[in-house]
Amino acid sequence: MNIKEIDNPKQIKQLSINELEHLSQDIRTFIMENVSKTGGHFSSNLGITDLTVALHYVFDSPKDKFIFDVGHQSYVHKILTGRAKDFSTLRQYNGLSGFQRRHESEHDPWEAGHSSTSISGATGIAIARDLNKEDFQVIAIIGDAAILSGESLEALNYLGSSNTKVIVILNDNDMSISKNVGGLSKALSDIRVSKQYNEVKDNYTQFMMKTKTGKEIYKATKKVKDKIKHRVMIDSLFQQFGIDYLGPVDGHDMGELINALTTAKKLDHSVILHVKTIKGKGYPRAEQDKIGLYHGVPPFDLKKGILNKTNTHSQKWSEAIANHIEYMMGKHDDICVITPAMISGSQLNHIFKSYPNRSFDVGIAEEHAMTFLAGLSVGGKFPFLSIYSSFAQRAYDQLNHDVARMDLPCLIGIDRSDLVGSDGSTHHGVFDISFMRGIPNLILMAPSSQKEAEAMINTAYYNHDHPYVIRYSKNSISKTSLHNDERLEIGSWEYRIHSDAKTVVITYGDHVNEIEERIRSHNLSCDLINARFINPMDEEMLNSIVDKNIIVYETCMVNSSLGSAIVLHYAKHHLNVNISLMGIGEHYVTHGDIENLLKQEKLSMDDVELRIQELNNEKRES
Numbered sequence: 001m002n003i004k005e006i007d008n009p010k011q012i013k014q015l016s017i018n019e020l021e022h023l024s025q026d027i028r029t030f031i032m033e034n035v036s037k038t039g040g041h042f043s044s045n046l047g048i049t050d051l052t053v054a055l056h057y058v059f060d061s062p063k064d065k066f067i068f069d070v071g072h073q074s075y076v077h078k079i080l081t082g083r084a085k086d087f088s089t090l091r092q093y094n095g096l097s098g099f100q101r102r103h104e105s106e107h108d109p110w111e112a113g114h115s116s117t118s119i120s121g122a123t124g125i126a127i128a129r130d131l132n133k134e135d136f137q138v139i140a141i142i143g144d145a146a147i148l149s150g151e152s153l154e155a156l157n158y159l160g161s162s163n164t165k166v167i168v169i170l171n172d173n174d175m176s177i178s179k180n181v182g183g184l185s186k187a188l189s190d191i192r193v194s195k196q197y198n199e200v201k202d203n204y205t206q207f208m209m210k211t212k213t214g215k216e217i218y219k220a221t222k223k224v225k226d227k228i229k230h231r232v233m234i235d236s237l238f239q240q241f242g243i244d245y246l247g248p249v250d251g252h253d254m255g256e257l258i259n260a261l262t263t264a265k266k267l268d269h270s271v272i273l274h275v276k277t278i279k280g281k282g283y284p285r286a287e288q289d290k291i292g293l294y295h296g297v298p299p300f301d302l303k304k305g306i307l308n309k310t311n312t313h314s315q316k317w318s319e320a321i322a323n324h325i326e327y328m329m330g331k332h333d334d335i336c337v338i339t340p341a342m343i344s345g346s347q348l349n350h351i352f353k354s355y356p357n358r359s360f361d362v363g364i365a366e367e368h369a370m371t372f373l374a375g376l377s378v379g380g381k382f383p384f385l386s387i388y389s390s391f392a393q394r395a396y397d398q399l400n401h402d403v404a405r406m407d408l409p410c411l412i413g414i415d416r417s418d419l420v421g422s423d424g425s426t427h428h429g430v431f432d433i434s435f436m437r438g439i440p441n442l443i444l445m446a447p448s449s450q451k452e453a454e455a456m457i458n459t460a461y462y463n464h465d466h467p468y469v470i471r472y473s474k475n476s477i478s479k480t481s482l483h484n485d486e487r488l489e490i491g492s493w494e495y496r497i498h499s500d501a502k503t504v505v506i507t508y509g510d511h512v513n514e515i516e517e518r519i520r521s522h523n524l525s526c527d528l529i530n531a532r533f534i535n536p537m538d539e540e541m542l543n544s545i546v547d548k549n550i551i552v553y554e555t556c557m558v559n560s561s562l563g564s565a566i567v568l569h570y571a572k573h574h575l576n577v578n579i580s581l582m583g584i585g586e587h588y589v590t591h592g593d594i595e596n597l598l599k600q601e602k603l604s605m606d607d608v609e610l611r612i613q614e615l616n617n618e619k620r621e622s
């Protein structure tokens, strides 16, 4: 069957097991040839090929709903649902997304990019189906790392107590991006495929599901069997949630897969089908990859594999940050490093090798990572958490409630800030400034060079007084050798171009050098300020340019960004617009007090603000 001629998964329904196996191999070859050209998620899709072919053979998408967790492993699903012809546009502007996208196909009922949402979403879709008295299957396809993350466990806990039916396919390749971590992950990998046991069990279950009596007997005996199983046999952690468990089955044996999926389809209650696969199946370098080199790949030569290029002139921001952190770890043994499953992406492999006892990969667990950081700080360590901007969105309350409120000395590296390119909208780091600027005690920094980044890390460590955040993008920067020992004054901006021009641009991070180069090469009459502290702002410098035209340039121009803070500062201090900022917050003044004040006395806004402060003090003292 020519892969590009598959418009609809129905076309594979009449194939034999043997033909399905050949189709699966052809799809793996197609993925290798295409993804090695465009870049994208490589080993996860090779490993899930047989399972996805079997899923589309047994179930009927789009009537049956396929929800891929994260969605980075949905390429085979896309190929079988008529999108093979678009693969040359994978992860490009206006091209095929690297994740499920609803606008792309009726076969994509769900969207993700962030991990561990599939079971929650599937449960919602299933319960809505039951309420609407509709009849279709809801299937969540989730990896062994994603299923061990907070939201997945919350969803499983709820699913086990609900009467709806969701089929959870656990695609267990014993790998996250790199090796999977945690106690539950070990329990999973200890459970072995026993073909004979599964065959007997599948045939028995299918036989019992044929009749009403059979179903009753199945349920009654299942309880007894589970009790015995809990004690004597595989202590499957999923049965603890009250959800039936099938498997584990060999994820590369088409017949066994189809049998197990058919059993799951016939059940009248939720079930987890545990499927063991090999991440990178069919491409030995990817099968042997334990550090995630073939998880998300750039375009590469299939024959030679991905070659480790050591570039002496440029580096990724992550590398510059990790190098200086490692340098500081060598000088100060209280520094620890945390990552939520992104060792390779955050360039921490060398630190994990050099300081294994002070480096912690907590798995896909951003909430835990952030509060774990707080605990390490309370315990007298100086922790550094490296976390992607969009994944940090998961840990907003932990940052606010556990780190900032206690004003704990630590450093948080917000990696992949600003636009990230091919991962697209779910991964752009454009909200971190707006969700962090309002949190008390956080010092927000954005370096424009390696040297400045090192000075910021030094400042955070040696000041040892607040939680510091340093944000940097996925871009590359020029590489210098030295580790400088400089520090910065908190809130101090840098006049990068100071020619007393009528216009001044204020920006930070990667944009500073880009804009400086443009001003100089076009000989523009324009000053440039490097706002390297996004919070607190350099109000003295702001006041010194009150008579200039100001252009604020930033990527994440969303509410409560730096730009809006600057506008507010001017409105409050310099424009003849009367504006007073009044927070009720912990103040003692009520809305009613303010209304009365405004009504009774004809005061200027400055007087109102003054009067409110007096009123506030009076009430606080009373």
Ligand SMILES: Cc1ncc(C[n+]2csc(CCOP(=O)(O)OP(=O)(O)O)c2C)c(N)n1
Pocket (backbone or CB within 6 Å): 044, 070, 072, 073, 113, 114, 115, 142, 143, 144, 145, 146, 147, 171, 173, 175, 176, 177, 279, 340, 341, 342, 364, 366, 391, 394
């Ligand atoms: C909230 C969140 N954290 C981290 C990631 C990065 N990430 C994408 S896939 C992945 C590993 C997933 O492992 P698993 O669920 O086992 O799927 P596999 O790739 O092995 O099939 C990670 C950590 C993410 N997408 N979302």
Ligand SMILES: CC(=O)[C@@H](O)[C@H](O)COP(=O)(O)O
Pocket (backbone or CB within 6 Å): 070, 072, 113, 114, 177, 295, 296, 345, 416, 420, 423, 474
């Ligand atoms: C799917 C996912 O979330 C990760 O694999 C992500 O794509 C990694 O991004 P980087 O390639 O920027 O490390």
Ligand SMILES: [Mg+2]
Pocket (backbone or CB within 6 Å): 143, 144, 145, 171, 172, 173, 174, 175, 176
């Ligand atoms: Mg996995």
